[in-house]
Amino acid sequence: MPKIGTTTNRKGTTVALQLTKREAALILASIRNWQEELKTVDLYDYYEGYFEDIDPLEDAQIEDLCARVSAEARIAD
Numbered sequence: 001m002p003k004i005g006t007t008t009n010r011k012g013t014t015v016a017l018q019l020t021k022r023e024a025a026l027i028l029a030s031i032r033n034w035q036e037e038l039k040t041v042d043l044y045d046y047y048e049g050y051f052e053d054i055d056p057l058e059d060a061q062i063e064d065l066c067a068r069v070s071a072e073a074r075i076a077d
């Protein structure tokens with residue numbers, strides 16, 4: 001199972017995410033869908049619970065995230 005980066009939880013602990021290629025593909029599709037929808041809809045209002053204390057990623061940051069997830073998924077081949 002590929003390790004897709006690390007993340008820090010609310011307690012400040014860094015944890016690794018273990019994802020199957022199928023899960024990584026779904027995450028990438030979801031992120032790309034979010035990115036595309038942002039062009040015409042203010043999604044932040046719909047998902048404000050996820051962004052209470054943080055700003056959502058901007059387009060360039062979304063590109064970077066997708067590249068990192070894709071790269072990790074390729075390495076796991």
